[in-house]
Amino acid sequence: MEVRLRGAYLIRCTGVTRDPATGEPVEVRATFDPATRSGNAPDGRKVKATIHWVSAAHAIEAEVRLYDPLFTREDPEDVPEGEDFTAGINPASLEVLRGCKLEPLLAEASPGEPVQFERVGYFVLDGGDSRSGSLVFNRTVT
Numbered sequence: 001m002e003v004r005l006r007g008a009y010l011i012r013c014t015g016v017t018r019d020p021a022t023g024e025p026v027e028v029r030a031t032f033d034p035a036t037r038s039g040n041a042p043d044g045r046k047v048k049a050t051i052h053w054v055s056a057a058h059a060i061e062a063e064v065r066l067y068d069p070l071f072t073r074e075d076p077e078d079v080p081e082g083e084d085f086t087a088g089i090n091p092a093s094l095e096v097l098r099g100c101k102l103e104p105l106l107a108e109a110s111p112g113e114p115v116q117f118e119r120v121g122y123f124v125l126d127g128g129d130s131r132s133g134s135l136v137f138n139r140t141v142t
Contacts, residue, residue, distance in 0.1 A: 007038065008032070008037070008038075009032040009033055009034065009036045009037060010032065010033045010036040010041055010045065010047060011030045011031065011032045011033075011051075012030060012031050012032075012033075013028060013029070013030050014029045014030055014031055015028075015029040016028055016029070017029075052118045052119060054101050054102060054103055056101050058104055059101035059102055059103065059104065060101075060102050060103075060104050060106060060107050060135065061099050061100065061101065061102070062100050062102050062106070062134075062135040062136065062137055063096060063097065063098050063100070063129075063134075063135070063136045063137070064096075064097045064100045064102075064117075064123070064136075064137050064139070065094060065095070065096050065097075065126075065136065065137070065138045065139065066094070066095040066096075066097065066139050067093065067094055067138065067139055068090060068092060068093050068094075068095075069090055069093060070089065070090055070093045071085075071088045071089060071090060072088050072089070072090045073088045076088050102117075102135075102137075106125075106135070106137075107135065109125040109135075109137075110125065111124070111125045111126065111127025111130070112124050112125070112127060113125065114140065115137075117137075117139075120139070120142075121139045121140070121141050121142045122139070122140050122141040123137040123138060123139050123140060124137065124138055124140055125137055126138050
């Protein structure tokens with residue numbers, strides 16, 4: 001399967017090395033087609049996916065908060081008899097991801113300044129919970 005490496009070349013996976021204990025990938029081997037610089041195939045080949053990546057060696061770590069609807073129903077008051085609106089609270093309305101690898105430039109973000117995490121949504125730096133070296137980004141739009 002060929003995929004596009006964002007802003008680079010079409011690549012083809014030729015092998016994967018996995019951690020024997022966890023099965024998690026630790027190395028991906030690939031070849032690239034030098035005729036496809038910037039990810040465009042001059043012969044019209046179609047790719048199945050685009051890989052977006054951040055260099056772990058150069059990334060900053062941050063906490064990322066993913067918000068989903070607070071209620072499971074469009075009308076929070078639409079609940080069975082004898083229950084109140086809290087019966088419709090979505091237990092999965094907040095997912096907190098710690099140790100996320102982000103582009104180093106995001107260390108300079110200002111609170112409230114919108115930034116796009118590609119394929120994930122729009123986020124803002126949390127002005128109340130972020131500290132130097134311990135950043136928190138909140139998703140505002142999926």
